Amino acid sequence: MTPRLRAAIFLAALGLAGAAPAQAQVLGGLTYTWANPAGDLSKNFIGNDSWLGFSVEGRRFFNPNMTIGVSLGYTAFYESTTEPIFFPGATVSGEQYRSMNVFPLLATAHLYSKAGGRIQTYIGLGVGVYYFRQLMDVGPTTVTTNNWIIGFAPELGFIINKGASKELAIFGKYNYPANAGKFLGGESGSYQYLSVGISIMGRR
C-alpha cells in the first residue's frame, strides 16, 4: 500500500476526505475564548474559569483539505481566594490575588471535512511555545514568575455558515504545555487548560 493510499484511507476513516474550498488560499480570523483550567494549573494555583481570552489566527491552504498556519493567543486566569497555597517549605493562607496570563504562539495544521453543506468539520493541531506570566499578591508582597514552555494543542471545530462572506467557527482546544518551567515555589508543572471559542473568519 502506497503512502498516499494509506493517507487517503486514514482521512476517509475520519470522514475528512473530499473537496474543500478550492479558490480560498488564506483563512484568517479573530477569536474569543472561554477557558477552563486543568492539570497543575487547577490543582496548584487557580480553579476559576476564564472569560478573558482572545486569539488571532492565519491559515494558508496547503491543499484543498489542509491548512498550515500560525496562532497567537491570550488567556487570563485570575481569582481572589483564601485557600492555602503550598510551596516547598512554605504555606500561605488568608486573602490572596492570583493571576496567570498565558500567551500561546503555535504553528498549526488543520484538516477539513468534505465541502457541501453549510457546516464543515475540522480537526487541528498546534505546536509551539506558551509564555506564562504568574503573579500572586499576599499582604504587601507580590511574587511573580515568567516561563516559556513548549506544548501542543489538539483542536476540534466546526465552521457553521460555510460560504458566507464572514464565516463563523466554534471549536474546542486542549492546551497541553509540557511539565516544565519554574513556577512559584520553584516547582515545575504542566499548566493545562481547555479553551472553547468562537471565531470570525474571512477567506482570501
Added chain:
Amino acid sequence: MRNILRATGLAVIVGAGLAACYPERTNQPNNYASITTIHDTLMAFNSVTTFYVPDSVVHLGPSGGSDNISHAFDSLIIARTAANMTSRGYTRVVDPLAADLTLNPAVTLVDNYDFTGLDWCVTWGWAYPWTCTGWIPGYPTDIIGFEYSAATVLIPMADLSGGVPPIIARPPAVWLAGLNGVVSGNSASIIADQIASGINQAFAQSPYIFRTNP
C-alpha cells in the same frame, strides 16, 4: 493578507495591553490579611522535646523610631503560641538554656518588613546575647522571604539544641509564622480574635510541627 496582518497587529496590541492589566486586583500595597508559614525542610521537628517562650513580645523597627503598637495583646500572643506548642506534645520550660526550641514572638513597626534581611541580633540578641557573635549568617535559599506590613505578628522559632552561630553553619531559624497586619485598625476584640485565630491557623497549616501527633 493585508487584513490578516492588520488583525494580527491589533491582537498583539490588545494582548499586550491586557497583559499589563490584572482584573479585579486591588492596588499595591494592599491590606490582604494573610498567614504565612515558612519552615526549614531539613528540620526534624519530632526530634526535640522542649520549648521556651519569653514573657514579652519584641517590637521590631528602626532603632530610635516611634512605637505606637499596643502591648495589650502581648500576653495573648504568648499564651496562644505556648498553647499550640503544648498541644503538639512539646514541654514548656522556663530556662531558655534548657530549651531545644525557642519562639520569640514579635510585632513589626514598619511596612515592607523583610525577615530575610533581619539582623540576627535584633531578632534573637535581646533575649540571647550569646547569639550576637558579630557574624550574621545568611539565610538558606530554601527559606522563602516575604515582606510584611506594619503591625504584623511574627513568630520565629529557632532550634538551638545544636548550638548557635558560629558553632553551627546553618542559621537555626527553623520556622516562621507571619500574621500580616493583624495588630491594628480594628477594635480590641476583633484584633484579639484575629491574633488568636491567626496563630491557631499558623500551626494548623504547619502539621509537621509535632512531638506527638496532635
